[in-house]
Amino acid sequence: MPGDLIVTEEAGVALLTMNRPDSLNALGGTMLEEMLAALTRIATDMSVGCVVLTGAGRGFSAGGDMKARATGEKPILDGTREQAQMSLRARMEASRLLHEMPKPTIAMVNGVAAGAGMSLMLACDMRIGGNSARMGTAFARMGFSGDFGGHWFLNRLVGPAKARELYFTAEVIDSAEMLRLGLLNRLVEDAELPAATMALARQLAAGPRVAWHHMKRNMQVAEQGTLAEALDVEAFGMTRCRDTEDHREALRAFAEKRPPVFSGK
Numbered sequence: 197m198p199g200d201l202i203v204t205e206e207a208g209v210a211l212l213t214m215n216r217p218d219s220l221n222a223l224g225g226t227m228l229e230e231m232l233a234a235l236t237r238i239a240t241d242m243s244v245g246c247v248v249l250t251g252a253g254r255g256f257s258a259g260g261d262m263k264a265r266a267t268g269e270k271p272i273l274d275g276t277r278e279q280a281q282m283s284l285r286a287r288m289e290a291s292r293l294l295h296e297m298p299k300p301t302i303a304m305v306n307g308v309a310a311g312a313g314m315s316l317m318l319a320c321d322m323r324i325g326g327n328s329a330r331m332g333t334a335f336a337r338m339g340f341s342g343d344f345g346g347h348w349f350l351n352r353l354v355g356p357a358k359a360r361e362l363y364f365t366a367e368v369i370d371s372a373e374m375l376r377l378g379l380l381n382r383l384v385e386d387a388e389l390p391a392a393t394m395a396l397a398r399q400l401a402a403g404p405r406v407a408w409h410h411m412k413r414n415m416q417v418a419e420q421g422t423l424a425e426a427l428d429v430e431a432f433g434m435t436r437c438r439d440t441e442d443h444r445e446a447l448r449a450f451a452e453k454r455p456p457v458f459s460g461k
Contacts, residue, residue: 200214200230212234214231220254221251222260228287232286232289246401247397250303257310259314284343288345296412305331305371308331311332311338315346318346321412322382323381324389324392324393327386329380330369337366358377417429442459445459
């Protein structure tokens, strides 16, 4: 029987499907534990060149399982304040892994992405949405402040003023506005979303994986470091890539006027 997270791997692409469609893939049950285990393994699995995160059914993820909390079935932040903080922080590593693992990550955004579900979507390198995609911070509606790195990601994607507006108002924005704000990289028809996303994922998985590793590191330093630090890591990455088989293959392909066939080495 499928669990709360379905993981499939094909052609170098790991597809992670949040699988609680009856609750719009709210992050309850064992979903986050399964996601953390999968992302931790995939981050160092050289057979995987790209990761796609999506939701089953008609939504990406509604975020925290408010129904379970409201009914007392399973408190979201259980235990003492210190215990709850440590438990939440451990689960929030899912955002860091999606953002920092040395391979491209893509959110396939079907329907709503709200609260922590929005944060996980923003943690990915790229987002492809269907026309039905919509997004909301949601936390203010529940008297919560927000988690899973949403403030950090949203601030960098849309700027501090718009990020504050979206958090304070908890406004739900549609796919067209998400695209305008740069929160979606691409917008496609709902029926085309799986094919369009997986085509990009397979293209990236077939690319120069060592170079992807260093590009991700370059981006992380660009987000947080100085120009000098960015130049340092770029110099390191370029000289490392110089010695890869993928670079040698690219040179051969250029000379032979054909597309390169990368091996990820």
